[in-house]
Amino acid sequence: MGLVGIERLKGILGDENVKTDLADLYVYGSDASVHEALPWVVVRPHTIEDVQNIMRYANPRLIPVVARGAGSGMSGQAVPSKGGIVMDLKRMNKILEINLEDTYVRVEPGVVDDDLNRALKSHNVFYPPTPASSRIATIGGEIANNASGVRSVKYGAVRDSILGMKVVMANGDLINLGAKTRVEATGYQLDRLMVGSEGTLGIIVEATLKFVPIPKYRCMGIAKFNKLEDAGNAISEIMSSGINLSMLELMDNVAIKAVNQAQNLGLPDVEAILMFEADGMVKEGVDIEVKKMMESCKKHKGFGIELSYDAKERTRIFSGRKKLFPALSQFKEYYSCTSLADDMAVPYSKMAETAQKIHEIAKRNNVIMTAYGHCGSGCMHTKILMDTRKKSQWEDAKRAVFEIYEYVRSIGGTTSAEHGIGISKAPAFKREKSDSLNLMRAVKKAFDPNNILNPGKLMDAPDDWVTATSLRYRLDEKDMK
């Protein structure tokens, strides 16, 4: 894309909304994943028409366009692996309508999750999917990844909070998907197809979301376990006992240590802790649910159980979990916390086994791994902690990632629970979905015949994630301590 192209984009958006300096390109070339690739230009639309005009410019010229929210994705979804235009949507951040009568909210895609919930709070309602990254994650990015969060066990993932959306297609056409009503059976549910599409099918320019009342009572508990296996068994029992819980989180010892080091929270140095929560409008109901969860924990040798209805105390307990990913980087000197094999979903009955398996695989491959996650929704997070400066560690990581996904598939789990596929998880995703890849490619072709929307991701990503793009970590063994 030459100077003429840049001038055209400036003509569409104004000089102040187009960046071509190498410094800017560098910054927009990475996200929270291990990948890196430079775009040719970064643009910032303010309106739907801006987005349409960018697409109308790019499509006939076969210029890749990568939508970007906060760039907090962990699998390289927003990394422009084929170059092209990065479209930063953070300036389209207006809450367009809060409709209390019909219980929906209409937002632009760049609205930050926490900002939306701050606006909804004064009406005593909330938008529940809320990932741990809600302080910066945008609604567009959340939809495109089907994000979920700690309360998804009760309220569902983003896909369960979507009523409809407006999408700009690859050729610049604007389409309306879904409806504003709670139910809809009017043909193909194309709005659902956009969920988890990772910017490969269209640009989401507006979303209609449902919200729910903020429960009057929330009670959070924490239980300690001397054996990870016991915590896993407690999860399995809680989930099969019919309790309508609103949160169930696991942290293993590596995660506990990291949070304590980073935040001085004084969490107990045990093999595992479970954090659980029930919520509701009637306190007695919440009491019953919490009591049942306590009993399950105790039955599986959980001890030191503490409960709190106090909002401040709940926030304190939970703050460690919210900042766990960055905190893990503190675990061992010169080790970085890489977002790899990070968010599988496994059947409840396999939680304990998976947690153990993760540590086994880590040991075998000379890396450190942790087991934590929104276990209530079956999500098992891990991260790979390693010395990213060493070439051999990347080979170790590659083996570990492969083994983890093979295991997860063998027990009926799935590659990604909420962080999406992008580049790093594409090899495992392709193995898991081998029988529907061609259908997915046909869908992609129908939406984006010129393959300009976030090309090189999902089914079109390379089979080796290590060499798929440059790694954003530099190998550097010369003056290593």
Added chain:
Amino acid sequence: MEFKRLKEWKDKLHVCIRCGYCYEHCHIFKITNWESDTPRGKLILLYALLHEEIEPTDYMANKIFECFNCGRCDASCSAKVPVTDIFTDVRADFIDGGFDVKGTLSHINEDLCSKCGICVSICKYEARTLDKEQNKIIIDKVKCRSCGGCEAACPSGAAYIEEGYMVSEKELLEQVQCYLGGK
């Protein structure tokens, strides 16, 4: 040019997971809304500079000097990347490298300055000195934290903070007037 001080932070730069949590409250980001103006963005640039993948330019140098040292980024980072300490050191590298920067720094209008030295005594970061030989106020660009204290204290209107970041006296007044319903 050599980034002598930046090199000392190599390992800390490595620890950043690029989560972006540090930019949630960053005032500079809230003003410009470009990711290259976020603390995360600047750390990415420094990482590239450190590995000699990009050449330092005035544009980059200026970005690193656009910061109010509020420390919100440090407080948000659970990976404990000492963001503002890194920025302070790399600023000194840029100054040593001969870069002329404006950033969010304070300045002096020589024509208005009466050399009273009030700004020197008000600045708690010791960023201002009165050079008796040259009879002028000297500003240390590494020490200045863009707090605006000198601008508020200067009786001659000679000390001022760079405009465009909504914190200069003029811009603050405009915002207050706007809030109170004026123009």
